[in-house]
Amino acid sequence: MAHTPPLRQIRPSDDVAHVLDWLASPITEDPAQDLAQLGGELAALGRARLEDAHYHRILDLFYDRAHRLSQALKARFTEACLPLGKELRAMAALLIAVHESVAAGYERVLLDADRLAHSKRRNAGSVAARALRCLAEALETSCMVAGPPPSDLWRRAHTLAKSARSFFEPTATVIPGLSLDAEKIYKGLLALAAAQPEGFSPGDIALASEYLAQFSAAVNLLPSPPPKEEGSWYWVDSSRDMGPVPPNRRIPPDHGDLLYCSFQLLARLLSEQVSALESGMPAGNLRLPERAAGHGGIAALKRLQAHWAHPPHRQHPRRHNNFRAQVCVGLTELWQLLEKGEAPEGAEVGAPHMTEWMVINESPSGYAVMHVAGEVEGLVPGSAIALRPAPDRPWSICIVRWMKSENQEHIELGLELVAPAARSVQLMFRNGDPGQLPTPGLLLPAVPALREHPALLAPSGAYSARRFFIVSGEDKTHIMQGRLLSLDLQTGAVELFQFESDPYPM
DSSP states (O other), X not given: OOOOOOGGGSOOOHHHHHHHHHHHSOOOSOHHHHHHHHHHHHHHHHHSOOOHHHXXXXXXXXHHHHHHHXXXXXXXXXXXXXXOOHHHHHHHHHHHHHHHHHHHHHHHXXXXXXXXXXXXXXXXXXXXXXXXXXXXXXXXXXXXXXXXXXXXXXXXXXXXXXXXXXXXXXXXXXXXXXXXXXXXXXXXXXXXXXXXGGGSOHHHHHHHHHHHHHHGGGOEEESSOOOGGGOOOEEEETTSSOOXXXXXXXXXXXXXXXXXXXXXXXXXXXXXXXXXXXXXXOGGGGTOOGGGGSXXXXXXXXXXXXXXXXXXXXXXXXXXXXXXXEEEEXXXXXXXXXXXXXXXXXXXXXXXXXXXXXXXXXXXXEEXXXXXXXXXXXXXXXXXXXXXXXXXXXXXXXXXXXXEEEETTEEEEEEEEEESOOEEEXXXXXXXXXXXXXXXXXXEOXXXXXXXXXXXXXXXXXXXXXXXXXXXXXXXXXXXXXXXXXXXXXXXXXXXXXXXXXXXXX
């Protein structure tokens, strides 16, 4: 039986000696600096002449260090807005490359199937699981910075998952929920992609990944489409570099290495957990991260559940266009723009900032736009944006539904239209808080195609009572009392609710 000597018994070349010395050193206070060093040491390991068993032992050390660094660095992406600065973007690209390189190392280890079959330390399933976890980290980081999945990631993931199944021994003991379960990690990859992560903020994606690390075993993988009564499903072509696709977007081909997946059980589980959270159950009692019950957490979970239960599909045809439009980003900026009007050229710093975008296509429900000119700050999915095609046209109020940014100079947005016009107001909720300050918001008109009643767009977390005062007018003397009818939209940045004039003012 093959035996792997401890690291101290490995006779190192100069390259390997340097790698081992570095791996034995503590992580520096600056994780970004350590990440750059990690990339170089990985390259040195690849050049070294080592037996596969020795290479495998050292690779495990790189794996552990890469994941410790990843947790520290992703905390920075969680708080980031687009477009990323050059330093943060370079850091993300290097982190993705490191995870891909470690995964490639494990793919090399898997080529020596005979040695793995006789190894006491490791089997092919756990090696594939580590490689899959590296690819999952690479995908999560790409989603957090609104980038596309790394090239060939999906084909590699499909191959690794099949490899883990082919080496699985029926007599082996599998513990459900084990962190290094290849099938569970693969299911988590599929579920994250099916949730359309381009529509979630970096913090939401981190929450989704934490959730799937616990519960992705509920994803159902099938050799054929599930019965219609089981609800919506997705298909995957394991021979191609692509993730799961719902049939309402693209009909599965009649050839290829097809696999089918259903997220219905996962969606039902999450629906029950959200109901428990809304009833006051602590997140820890549900094995959920604390952020699940925090600011915007429940709203993010509800959107995940909706995507898994019912794959989104386009309700309106899109008309291709090619015209420029002005855009103002952020609810605070919009409020100032509508409250104070446009600032003249050369106005002081702090005036509402506008940028130029190209409308790529439009439909009755919104737009797809591409950044053309002007410095953009504060973009996250779920934030508010105003758009107008010409200075003499009113501002259309939109919500950012998805974002794509392959590099710092290129940003694309999908915008959902929530109102063709708006008015700046201030809100005071009748919640009994004597220290409450007015909350800036936008009053949206009732539009038959969008909603039956007028609505308010306010910062996320603003809503605190069903009854409230709306203060408007240049002299702030016009006061209306309202009563909430429905909370129609809630993201990490804003919430939109319909209301009516309070029939029973107090």
